[in-house]
Amino acid sequence: MIVDVPTGDDFKAAGIDFLNLAWDIIISLLIKLKEAQDFYEEYYADEDENEEISNYYNLPSDEYWKKAQRHLSTALSLTQQGSEFLLKGHIATVSPYLLLSGDPNNYPSKSHERDVRFSEFKTIDAQDLIRAYNTVVSCRLPEDFKNKFEHIRSKRNTIMHTVDLNLSIEITNLFIEILEISHYLISPHSWIKYRKDFIEKEPDSVLYQQAELTEYNKIIYILSREVNLLIGILKPAETRKYFNFDKKQRRYICPYCYDCAFRKTYLEEGSYEMPRLAQLLPNESASTSVYCLVCSQTSEVLREDCSNNNCRGNVIDEGYGICLTCGEELED
Secondary structure, eight states: OEESOOOHHHHHHHHHHHHHHHHHHHHHHHHHHHHHHHHHHHHSGGGTTOHHHHHHTSOOHHHHHHHTHHHHHHHHHHHHHHHHHHHHHHHHHHOGGGGBOSOGGGSSTTTTTSOEEGGGSOBOOGGGHHHHHHHHSSSOOOHHHHHHHHHHHHHHHHHHHOOOTTOOOOHHHHHHHHHHHHHHHTOTTOHHHHHHHHHHTSGGGGGSOHHHHHHSOHHHHHHHHHHHHHHHHSOHHHHHHHHOOOTTSOOBOOHHHIIIIIHHHHHHHOGGGSOOOEEESSOSTTOOEEEETTTOOEEEOBOOOOSOTTOOOOOEETTTTEETTTOOBOOO
16 A cells, blocks of 8 residues: 655645745845945945945946856746645645556556555656646636746756756746745745744754843844845735735834844844834824734834934834834934
């Protein structure tokens, strides 16, 4: 008989991990570029008028992404692997035996005489996964998703089997591909939750004492910076689709995230380090609460004018007395 049969959840968990590993690669590249930009803006701001110096410190971002193509190729391969495992997960939820390929003559040797592990059997090819999914799963995938899946699969095959000097992978497209897979094969607006779960379980999580985690929420800090960068490069329609976040609506510092993850670093590093990922809920002039995209917390706020003459904000955190628009403490 067949033993060690994986469940649909087993496949889905592996698929989510592959997507997160791909995300790790591309978000780290984006963060390094942002940190370099911040460095030059801070330390060479006074020299902007000197054209020669300004040109010298103009970051070569095109060259940066060209050198990152091998990293992006790896991320794309992991993304494809993640999508395949998630598709298999949905099919296996109906029955894992639907994944087996070929007729009994091609089963592992003497499978009719001994126990055989599921992993010894050949499973259906990646090119047949969406057809199988749409056959056995009640909610069929749209044609647009199928086209994107085939596009990624084709690129992955090129990466795995040859060297294509003309192959170019664009980081924004790669982010969108991961989010698109999450939207259809995990659930809409769920990526931040699964990203948070992955960060919590990363190997270095065992290196921090519980007291340190209580004093400083490293996970919220990392996730807030990631999402803040991502919101900056996505289009408004994309932020609405994948995060239910209106990029055109005014954004504020989240009081909860400020308290647990940014209060100390914010004072030390400057306001550019403080993401603004909370929005009025509802989006009305008299609203007295904000909802944060990252921590999913709703916080009560005061509606008073900021004491900073250069700030027109009027959404105030009562607990720490800071303006959630500019981040400055209010004067007594």
